[in-house]
Amino acid sequence: MKIDDTLLSKLEKLSSLHISEEKREGVIQQLSEIVAFVENLNELNLENEEASFTTLQGGTPFREDVPHTDPAVVKTILAHAPQSEDGLFVVPKIIE
Amino acid sequence: MITLKEALTLPAEALKEIRDDLKKEIAAKKELGAYVEQLTNQPIGEYGEGIPIALKDNIQVKGWEVTSGSNILQGYVAPYNATVVDNMLRRGLAPFGRTNMDEFAMGSSTESSFYGKTLNPHNPMCVPGGSSGGSAAAVAAGIAIAALGSDTGGSIRQPAAFCGCVGLKPTYGKVSRYGLGAYSSSLDQIGPITQNVEDAAILYDIIAGHEPKDSTSAAMAHESVADKLNPDRKMTIAVIENYLNEASSEVREKMLEGIKALQSAGHTIVYRNFINSKYDIATYYVIATAEASANLSRYDGVRYGNRHNSDSLKEMFIQSRSLGFGEEVKRRILLGTFVLSSGYYDAYYIKAQRARHFIKAQYEAIFQEADLIFMPVTPTAAFEFGSKADPLEMYLSDIYTISLNLAGLPGISVPLGKNQEGLPIGGQLIGQAYGEQALLDGALSLERALGL
Numbered sequence: 001m002k003i004d005d006t007l008l009s010k011l012e013k014l015s016s017l018h019i020s021e022e023k024r025e026g027v028i029q030q031l032s033e034i035v036a037f038v039e040n041l042n043e044l045n046l047e048n049e050e051a052s053f054t055t056l057q058g059g060t061p062f063r064e065d066v067p068h069t070d071p072a073v074v075k076t077i078l079a080h081a082p083q084s085e086d087g088l089f090v091v092p093k094i095i096e
Numbered sequence: 097m098i099t100l101k102e103a104l105t106l107p108a109e110a111l112k113e114i115r116d117d118l119k120k121e122i123a124a125k126k127e128l129g130a131y132v133e134q135l136t137n138q139p140i141g142e143y144g145e146g147i148p149i150a151l152k153d154n155i156q157v158k159g160w161e162v163t164s165g166s167n168i169l170q171g172y173v174a175p176y177n178a179t180v181v182d183n184m185l186r187r188g189l190a191p192f193g194r195t196n197m198d199e200f201a202m203g204s205s206t207e208s209s210f211y212g213k214t215l216n217p218h219n220p221m222c223v224p225g226g227s228s229g230g231s232a233a234a235v236a237a238g239i240a241i242a243a244l245g246s247d248t249g250g251s252i253r254q255p256a257a258f259c260g261c262v263g264l265k266p267t268y269g270k271v272s273r274y275g276l277g278a279y280s281s282s283l284d285q286i287g288p289i290t291q292n293v294e295d296a297a298i299l300y301d302i303i304a305g306h307e308p309k310d311s312t313s314a315a316m317a318h319e320s321v322a323d324k325l326n327p328d329r330k331m332t333i334a335v336i337e338n339y340l341n342e343a344s345s346e347v348r349e350k351m352l353e354g355i356k357a358l359q360s361a362g363h364t365i366v367y368r369n370f371i372n373s374k375y376d377i378a379t380y381y382v383i384a385t386a387e388a389s390a391n392l393s394r395y396d397g398v399r400y401g402n403r404h405n406s407d408s409l410k411e412m413f414i415q416s417r418s419l420g421f422g423e424e425v426k427r428r429i430l431l432g433t434f435v436l437s438s439g440y441y442d443a444y445y446i447k448a449q450r451a452r453h454f455i456k457a458q459y460e461a462i463f464q465e466a467d468l469i470f471m472p473v474t475p476t477a478a479f480e481f482g483s484k485a486d487p488l489e490m491y492l493s494d495i496y497t498i499s500l501n502l503a504g505l506p507g508i509s510v511p512l513g514k515n516q517e518g519l520p521i522g523g524q525l526i527g528q529a530y531g532e533q534a535l536l537d538g539a540l541s542l543e544r545a546l547g548l
Contacts, residue, residue: 003434015389015433016396016413017426027427030487034431037488038378041447044371049450055268055282055504055529060311076175082403089398092409 001039003031097238100295103147104188114241115148115192121239122193128215130224130234132163132194135211140193144185148192149299150234150243154201154277155286157181157191164277165197165209165227168420169401178275179310180244180286180303187302195230195243199422200392201251201279203227204493205484208424213481216258218519222478225255231289232259236520242290242299246276248283249380250473250497253509256289257473257522260511262539263289264296267529268504269314271300272307278391280384281312283501293510293540297322300532314530321533327541330362331534333525334466337367339496344476350512350521351472357545358470363538368462368469373495376455380498381491382435382448388425389432395420427487456503459526468538469526472496473509477519496524506532508539511548 008028012018019027054060074087083090098106098114106114119140126134132153133140142148143157151157154164156174158181163169181191198208206214206229214229216222217237224233228245232255235243245252247265256263264287271286278284288299305318340351359365397403397416404415421429435444462469473496484490500507506529509522525542527535 001440007434008430011430011433011437014437015393015429016410016417017421017429018414018418019426019430027430030427031431031434033488034381034427034491035434035444037374038382038435038444038448040374040378041382041451044375044451044454046447046450046454049453051446051449053282053449053452055456056312056314061315063308063311070176073175076173077400080171080173081399082171082397082401091398092405092407092412094409 001035003028003035097291098241099291100147100242100298103241104298108145111145111147118148118192118239125237125239128217128233128237128239129196129212130214130230130237130239132196132211132230135196142190142192144190146185146188146190148241149184149189150193150195150231150240151191152228152231152243152245153194153197154246155180155244156275160194162194162277163210164201165199165211166420166422166425167210167402168395168416171402172400176275179272179307181275183303183305189302193234193240195228195234197230198227199425200277200388201227201246201248202388202424202428204250204254204490206230206255207481208422210422216478218260219478219517221480222519223258223481225258225478227251228289229255232256232261232263235259235261235289235291242288242295244286244303245289246284246286247501248280248384249501250494252287252289253473253497253507253522253524254494256509258478258520260520261289261291262293262296262511263287263509264300265500265507266300266304266532267314267506269312270304270506270530270532272305272310272313274307274310274313280387281391282387283384285501293508293536293543294322294325296508297325297536321536324533325540326537327544329534329537329541330364331467331538332364332366332465333358333468333470333538334366334368334462336370336469336471338369339373339471343472346477346515347472347475347521351523354470354512354523354542354546358542361541361545363541366466368466370458373499375451376499376502377491377495379448379451379455379502381431382444383452383502385428385432386436386445387432389429389436392425392429424487452502455499459503459505463528467534471524471526473522473524477515477517477521500526505529506535508535510539510542512546513548
């Protein structure tokens, strides 16, 4: 699998990242090299292995749906947020 | 430096004196860069009183800036304590300083930290390992009694080996991840880095236990191990022969001394083989990056940390992330996004999940015949700064530590001695899931038999 510029652009869009012009070639080469290495897994016969994995026996448990809010946490987060007002986060205008 | 065991017997006045001395020492050894505070010229972070324990910069301490060694988290203040912190405070231990780390724990040398380099106390030209490099360097340099790190693919055990400390990665779920900055949630685990095996057992007992707020925390009562340590218990220990043969000569030599020590202590050594470690690396870099791409999507400049202002929301997301994350973090997010994306999900992500079962089954087969496994921690001793500029080459420095995170098993790095250049080399013991008692018994036996 070769990562090319089109695929990199798609990945940037999906991950909200921008890779600058001068770095693109290097990133493409590094990602291609890592993906080629990962393809070592094709040498293993994994047909009979399960496709889901958890290290916890019985999986993760469900819990009661009880609301839990610590006002102090909200206050600390808002106090240090990049921009907040009236208990809300402020972001650039979404609708013109 | 006083051990944790000794510190636990001291009265409050004596502890205050130790804290004051530590502050002086930390300031005097500023060039080491083990603590973030050493790199930023700030007074050492303190929370509460008691036995000072250094914490990796991804463990939440209420009111502290906790930044995972990243630019994107500058300005973030933790609003609550991690479970391990509350557990420590209940036992008279207290957070003392933030230790340097690879950004978001993604690295094996601590070189990717936003704050700069941490030096290996045994040779300033060499890396301390990573990602918990600051924790290991602080303990090794005698400027921490003990420290906590986190281990996703070897990030406690590898720096402990490079710095000559003991590093324990507990069974997945034994120590709650509540309040740990997430990298790869199915692999991450907090654990102690200490001066000796007994201290590792003591600190593990203090931080372990069920946390209802963490659904991946094992729902079982913690049974203490430190008070039951028994170095005289005789066990069957499987040495991974192909790993022993492929390691560098300096590592092989120390491993052979370790094997001899274990035999002299009365353990039975058997030899077994593992599949080529390249499959572990391949599986890890699919699963860890996939989980990282999801976990790190929360850093968007809206709620915490660094925002790059822009007129458009979309542009603000992209700029905040592109300028806030370092190169390695971006590379792993892109890779994780790739393996989860439509058209590649089955061929990469699902395949790696299957491979994870396959790797776990290998361990299970060996544990049919052996109580513990013994293998190298690293292929070589600590390497020099800048010597692994190629990302894949850096990933390959983790070949012996990654598979047990994939299998969820506990492992401990124990010092085996030093190479000709005076750099430490570690050996790794691996136990069965929730088998920390046997693991630490074996580790104590190894430590005593080597008599280092």
